[in-house]
Amino acid sequence: MAFGSLRRIERFGWASSKLEQRGRSIVRRLSTFTEVDESKKNSSHQETGKSNKSVNLFSAINQALHIALETDPRSYVFGEDVGFGGVFRCTSGLSDRFGKRRVFNTPLCEQGIVGFAIGLAAMGNRAIAEIQFADYIFPAFDQIVNEAAKFRYRSGNQFNCGGLTIRAPYGAVGHGGHYHSQSPEAFFCHVPGIKVVIPRSPQQAKGLLLSSIRDPNPVVFFEPKWLYRLAVEEVPDKDYMLPLSEAEVIREGSDITLVGWGAQLSIMEQACFDAEKDGISCELIDLKTLIPWDKETVEASVNKTGRLLVSHEAPITGGFGAEIAASIVERCFLRLEAPVARVCGLDTPFPLVFEPHYMPTKNKILDAIKSTVKY
Amino acid sequence: MALWFSRSRNIIAHLVKTKISPINQSLFHAKYISYKLPYELVWELRKEYSSTATGMVFRRFESARAGEVEEAVTYSTSDYDDDDDEINDAENKTIDFPGGSVAFTQQMKFISESPDKRVPCYRVLDDDGYPIAGSTYEQVDKEMAVKMYKSMVTLQIMDNIFYEAQRQGRISFYLTSMGEEAINIATAAALSFDDIILPQYREPGILLWRGFTLQEFANQCFGTKDDYGKGRQMPIHYGSKQHNFFTISSPIATQLPQAAGVAYSLKMDNKEACVVAFTGDGGTSEGDFHAGMNFAAVMEAPVLFICRNNGWAISTPISEQFRSDGVVVKGQAYGIRSIRVDGNDTLAVYSAIRAAREMVVREQKPILVEALTYRVGHHSTSDDSTKYRPLDEIEHWKTARSPLARFRKWVQRNGWWNDEGETELRGTIRKQLLNAIQVAEKSEKPSLVDLFTDVYDNLPLNLHEQEKSLRETIKRHQKDFPSDVPV
Known part of the structure; x- marks a missing residue:
């Protein structure tokens, strides 16, 4: 279900110099992330030390899938075009290494992929299913919402499909238009019984994906496709997991708390740098797991700063930012010194030419930071 | 065949x-x-x-x-x-x-939308329960035949009594399998216990055959603390791991692609077993029917798909459901071997399912069985089918075409059953059911903690908070909540 040009660009590199520029700036920002982590000396990267290589995000995903298949003979990876390595190369080398019985193409049918995966997982396997783009996950919505999410509950814990992980690339990519750009996470955050996880960088992607695969609950794992090639950081070679439902303060500050996830964090961090030049100290939190989410970390931060800004690419109305805003207002009402700010996608279909207008850009965030602090 | x-x-x-x-x-x-x-x-x-x-x-x-x-x-x-x-x-x-x-051909010829003749229906017993001359079928001995007949009667009585219980307001909902007793029981009898069932919802006879007790049925319908589903689902949504019977969910046909995944797992484990996935005629219009058939075919997953074509999807007749010759013809389009069988002929269903099951397991490929039948009951207790179909049509299928009556004639003619046995059986089952209902009615409901467990493997913080908050609300407003749910 991919269109040709996007595949071509993904395979052969970025065509437009503007995209390349934005890409490089993301790489720079993300390597700063790693430095932030290192300065705090609490990242798994630090713990593992030695054999780290700089890899991009799709390679980190690929490493995680290799490890998942290697460490559990009952694990399977499948989806559209997965056999030859996937349209984003995340599954490269897997079928050669583990065979076509464990890594395989499926027919072009999302509800079939997820239904099949649920059945496979219900038999005690780890079913790692790929939906080629998050934009195409909707035919599988019924299987995810009515089947996967309720499998354990409705059977009184006789059956479960906890071994299910659905991977799907999400978000803006500079030229994806309506159907290669969407961020549908909020739909899935309304569904008790599944977990929703979104990584921000290669190192995070590997650790969070392994946790998602091994978590005894079905997980929808959205991968920021803009970062597949652009985000490069040192990733431990070894098998490691990062905890789900634990947010991370990736930049400490005192004037305002910014909460985001996935690719948007790099834009938010750039806004933090610029705000700092104006003397505003921003704290930046990566939520990582959207449900069940870590309210405590956000609450503690807002109790410190007194201000909150949430940012995501998905349309603002009904977005997960609204849930965060409402929860934090409930918990921190007396501490809040300004209304919670939301800098999100517009309430339009994701547009092609107007993507720069639609997006929650750095300067939109910067303006919101300033007005919230000055409120 | x-x-x-x-x-x-x-x-x-x-x-x-x-x-x-x-x-x-x-x-x-x-x-x-x-x-x-x-x-x-x-x-x-x-x-x-x-x-x-x-x-x-x-x-x-x-x-x-x-x-x-x-x-x-x-x-x-x-x-x-x-x-x-x-x-x-x-x-x-x-x-x-x-x-x-x-x-290739130089002739521009289109494939006809329908063959000249409809696919015939495999049948063994005629309406009077006589084996049709020349029919080939699996021999069924006395013990098996009597067990099958008794199970069909049990299913019929269970349906009658639970249906009445719903009408009396003792349970919230019920759905009968009336008219489809042969498909239920003969299928169950033809399978191996290791075969995994992914039901639609009109197949409780499989569970019955496998030893799920009348009390266990009652526990589910009444949502007691002993219901394996912990009172979370509407009546008739049975499930039993012990009986290799996946828990029923209401959405139509969602189990079909799952069946391919379950079967793929059996195949990888080299199990001598298959998956048996049910759907109705309406279910074949769902995208998941297509997904399930196509995935099973492509993955060469050992799934026996059984379509109970009973003519009605609630009020929608099959003429408004599809324009193909029923469901059996859809198999070939997916590269799946298929057969049409008279679903009211116990021996035909038994023989066809035995043969199909054996091929599925041996060849590790799916097969589609279309069982033609008639839904004698309403769709469910929320439906009155006399609003959309004539009473005499229902009556005809209930009496003249009854799968029980036809099978009984054959069993009785063999000297394996008699009228006294019939009366005694019906009395016994009726008593057992009334007793099961009484026990279920007296049972406690599942406790409040079961509202929150099993959403995930462990209780996340938000559910902890919500449980705590709900318990405080219950303390303040006890009258708002059912008294039979232990807090």
């Missing part, structure tokens, strides 16, 4: 000409001849043929991959110079496309 074998029409035609006669009926005009042959016969012929066909012309199948060569040889037509010239002429003109060589 028969199937279409049109791909190999030439080899069959050839063999038929040389070794068997007369040729079966043709269904299309000459160029699109399909021959119907008993499956076993075709299979034997194919085997025999491929074993003598070594060294046959491979030229036309150069693009075939290694695993396909045998198939390719089997279907090769180059030795059939004595065949129908017209066909042969067309077959000699082939062209490579992805997927292999295909013959």
Whole structure:
């Protein structure tokens, strides 16, 4: 279900110099992330030390899938075009290494992929299913919402499909238009019984994906496709997991708390740098797991700063930012010194030419930071 | 038992000409001849043929991959110079496309939207319970026959009593299997216990056959603390891990793609078992039917798909559901072997399912069975089917076409059953059911903690908070909440 040009660009590199520029700036920002982590000396990267290589995000995903298949003979990876390595190369080398019985193409049918995966997982396997783009996950919505999410509950814990992980690339990519750009996470955050996880960088992607695969609950794992090639950081070679439902303060500050996830964090961090030049100290939190989410970390931060800004690419109305805003207002009402700010996608279909207008850009965030602090 | 074998029409035609006669009926005009042959016969012929066909012309199948060569040889037509010239002429003109060589023709001919004759329905017993002359079927001994009949009666009485219980307001909902007792019980009897059932919802007879007790049925319908589903689902949403019966969910056909995944797991584990996935006629219109059939075919997953075509999806008749000749014909489009069976003929269902199950497990490929039947009951207790179908039609199927009556005639004629046994059985089952209902009514409901458990493997913080908050609310407003749910 991919269109040709996007595949071509993904395979052969970025065509437009503007995209390349934005890409490089993301790489720079993300390597700063790693430095932030290192300065705090609490990242798994630090713990593992030695054999780290700089890899991009799709390679980190690929490493995680290799490890998942290697460490559990009952694990399977499948989806559209997965056999030859996937349209984003995340599954490269897997079928050669583990065979076509464990890594395989499926027919072009999302509800079939997820239904099949649920059945496979219900038999005690780890079913790692790929939906080629998050934009195409909707035919599988019924299987995810009515089947996967309720499998354990409705059977009184006789059956479960906890071994299910659905991977799907999400978000803006500079030229994806309506159907290669969407961020549908909020739909899935309304569904008790599944977990929703979104990584921000290669190192995070590997650790969070392994946790998602091994978590005894079905997980929808959205991968920021803009970062597949652009985000490069040192990733431990070894098998490691990062905890789900634990947010991370990736930049400490005192004037305002910014909460985001996935690719948007790099834009938010750039806004933090610029705000700092104006003397505003921003704290930046990566939520990582959207449900069940870590309210405590956000609450503690807002109790410190007194201000909150949430940012995501998905349309603002009904977005997960609204849930965060409402929860934090409930918990921190007396501490809040300004209304919670939301800098999100517009309430339009994701547009092609107007993507720069639609997006929650750095300067939109910067303006919101300033007005919230000055409120 | 028969199937279409049109791909190999030439080899069959050839063999038929040389070794068997007369040729079966043709269904299309000459160029699109399909021959119907008993499956076993075709299979034997194919085997025999491929074993003598070594060294046959491979030229036309150069693009075939290694695993396909045998198939390719089997279907090769180059030795059939004595065949129908017209066909042969067309077959000699082939062209490579992805997927292999295909013959081409200068005739612009469309495949008909429906064959001249509907696919016949495999039947063993006539309406009076006499075996039809020449019918081939699995022998059923006295013990098995009586057990099957007793189970069908039990299912019927359970339906009657639970239906009445719902009408009296004792349970919130019920859905009967009336008219489909043969499909339920004969299927169950023909399977192995290790076969995993992915039900739609009108197949409680499988559970009954496998030893799920009347009390266990009652526990679920009444949502007691002993319901394995912990009172979370509407009545009739049974499930039992112990009986290899996946928990029923209301959405239609969602179990079909899952069946392919479950079966793929059995295949990877080299299990001598298959998945049996049910759907109704309405379910075949769902995307998940397509997904399930196609995935099972492509993945070569051992799934036995059983469609209970009972003519009605709530109030929608099959004439408003599909324009194909029912469901059986859909199998071939997916590359799935299929058979149509009289679903009210216990012996036919039993024989067809036995044969199909054996092929599914042996060949590790899916099969589709369409069982023609009639939904004698309303769709559920929320439905009154007399609003959309005539009473005399229902009555006809309830009496003249009853699967129980027909099977009973056969069993009784064999001297294995009598009227006294019937009266005694009905009395006993009725008593057991009334007792089960009483026990279930007196049972406690599941406790409040079960509202929150099993959403995830562990309780996340938000659910902890919500449980705490709800308990405080219950303390303040006890009257708002049912008193039989322990807090």
